[in-house]
Amino acid sequence: MTNDAFDDTALQRKHIAAAAARLIAQDGADYAGAKRKAARQILGDSQGGANLLPDNAQIEAEVRRYNALFLADSQPAHLFRLRGVALRVMEALAQFHPHLSGAVFNGTAGAHAEIQLQLFADSAKEVQIFLLDKNVAIDISTTPHFKGARFEPVETVSFLWHGEGVHAALYELDDLRGALRQKIDGRAVRTDTAGLRALLAEA
Numbered sequence: 001m002t003n004d005a006f007d008d009t010a011l012q013r014k015h016i017a018a019a020a021a022r023l024i025a026q027d028g029a030d031y032a033g034a035k036r037k038a039a040r041q042i043l044g045d046s047q048g049g050a051n052l053l054p055d056n057a058q059i060e061a062e063v064r065r066y067n068a069l070f071l072a073d074s075q076p077a078h079l080f081r082l083r084g085v086a087l088r089v090m091e092a093l094a095q096f097h098p099h100l101s102g103a104v105f106n107g108t109a110g111a112h113a114e115i116q117l118q119l120f121a122d123s124a125k126e127v128q129i130f131l132l133d134k135n136v137a138i139d140i141s142t143t144p145h146f147k148g149a150r151f152e153p154v155e156t157v158s159f160l161w162h163g164e165g166v167h168a169a170l171y172e173l174d175d176l177r178g179a180l181r182q183k184i185d186g187r188a189v190r191t192d193t194a195g196l197r198a199l200l201a202e203a
Contacts, residue, residue: 009052015042017054021062025071028112031056063108071110079109080203082164083196086115089161090193093130093168096121097176101146101190105199114165118146118179118190124155124170131157143169146189147178 019038023029029037035053043052054062067075082104090098102116103109121127131138139158145151146169156169171179179190191199 012042012052013054013058016052017058017062018066020054020059021066024059024063024108025066025110028110031059035059060106060108063103063110067108067110075110076203078111079104079107080200082109082113082115083200083203085162085164086117086166087193087196087200089115089166090117090196092134093117093119093127094193096127096130097173097192098168099179099190099192100196105189105191105196114167115161117166117168118171119168120171120173120176120179122173124157127168127170128157131159136161143167145171147175 016035016038019041020029020031020034023034023037024031039053083100086100086104090100096119099118099120100116101118103113104115119127128138128140136159141156141158142153143156144153154169154171156167158165158167160166188195
């Protein structure tokens with residue numbers, strides 16, 4: 001015998017994940033924003049509780065499903081281009097131990113996706129000066145630390161590279177060791193230049 005309440009919760013969570021995936025694929029929404037908007041679309045004004053919200057892994061799976069169903073003729077080629085641009089910018093920034101993360105790394109990048117990098121240097125200014133010396137116009141913002149909310153956000157430089165948007169979060173060198181760890185489930189959440197070359201070779 002199944003638990004009806006549990007089944008309803010799982011079904012609603014799946015509907016929210018699918019709606020969030022559409023927002024991400026079609027509009028380029030970020031996961032957190034897409035999740036909140038999708039929950040409002042599915043649940044309306046009701047307060048369903050946090051247990052109804054899908055985690056990012058479930059949403060990512062739905063984005064992959066959406067891409068396979070609706071974007072199979074365009075998404076793989078666009079992903080390949082983004083990864084190629086990412087490789088070129090990572091090679092240019094090699095002295096800062098670049099790692100690729102986000103949708104371009106995990107393969108879900110759609111038409112609105114931008115390249116997410118993590119750089120590791122003695123100071124954020126070192127990276128900023130390097131880019132400015134190359135005549136690269138940058139915008140500066142902040143990004144949550146990959147270690148979680150207990151840590152201070154890190155400076156992020158955003159710029160265009162070969163016509164594609166790049167956001168590079170600037171970490172201290174001591175953070176590099178933590179960046180190499182996988183998630184508890186064994187999945188990698190970033191890759192270095194060698195790993196990206198391997199992904200391009202597989203394609």
